[in-house]
Amino acid sequence: MNMKIPVVLMASLLAVGVSGQTSKPGSKNVKKPVKKVRKVQAAQSPKQDPVKPAKFKDSITRHNSHYCPACGMG
């Protein structure tokens, strides 16, 4: 089964993707050093409110940054 992403959804992904290309230009061939604190927020749809901060103390660093320390070697 080949799933075709609906046009409206694809349009919203394109909008997010384009903002990803323009908002954070990467340096050429230079790997950025790993930052100690990552505050990567989820990309928002246009005209949407910012992501709310996590409510729980234990999730301060986790919910606003998407990574996978759980493999144990992250």
Add this chain to the structure above:
Amino acid sequence: MGKPLLGLSMMPETEFVSAVLPLMQSNSIEVLEWSFDTFYNTEEPEWLSNLLDFYAENKRLIGHGVYYSLFDARWTARQEMWIEQLKKETQKRNYNHITEHFGFMNTDNFHQGVPLPVSLNSKTLQIGKDRINRVQEAVDIPIGIENLAFSFSINDVKEQGEFIYKLIEDIDGFIILDIHNLYCQSCNFETDIWELIQLYPLEKVKEIHLSGGSWQKSIYGKKPIRRDTHDDAIPEDIFTIIPQLLSQCTNLVYVIIERLGHTITTQKERECFLNDFSRVKEMIEVSGDRLEKKRIWHKKEINLAAPIEDLLLHEDQTRLTKLLFDAVDEAAIKKEKFHYFEPEKWDLEMINTAQAIIKKWNPY
């Protein structure tokens, strides 16, 4: 059964969306994996929510848990809350299955928790089964457990396949085999990766993860340590064994490529990522069809008793995490006396690596 479906672990960052747009536009992502608990208590952006719903409606969404902590020696309110939120999530979206990681993340201060391995013994097995049963009781879909990338000793590495097999047998669960995690173990303990793979019951592997990582300089002047940082291309050594994996994992259904969202920023990185995806896709296309019939999973009856706890193991887990967090000298940690842990058998280099991981994720 046909060929395994190829997909991605979805990331919410704009850079990631930008990088995978060509795959989305060509409808090449056959299945999507979503780490649902990374967004507990956080509102999903609308585009992400719609994308996940689309894959769920087409029965092509699988869930990946990160923070349950399968081997926490105490049963905590945090885990109860995790399960409650899992129930809500699986009611909201149709997941084909969910998976969690091997290991424990127990501390009084959860900020200090990173997943650490446990050795196989009757108590750890009992606790692990209790925790996995609680998850299974909450959902009506199969559950899989993923192998860990980190171990303190080669013995723990070698017994993990058997351990996971025992963990999942009561619930008819499955194994999610992370090949880069095995690659890390293979590099760090100088063991052949295929030798490690064969220690797993491959007929139980329903999903595999593919990713890249990085090298950490050895403080002991030995070879560098391989870390599962999900920030680079899939290593060639992994590509080499994919055909063999595809032929031997006869119940494999999903192949998922993982990459952290913020690590694909340059054009070169984007091209490299897409090239990895294409190479895996070609390998799947030329692989043989699965010979075995698709297994039909039935949820087994689960009778939950009071949560199993072990305060001595909890003491071990808490103390070890603190020693690592406080960056106590590795040689001193090896001399520590625990109830269950046997640090005298641990590799100094890996104790140091555990400290580095904790420091990375807990910069307080």
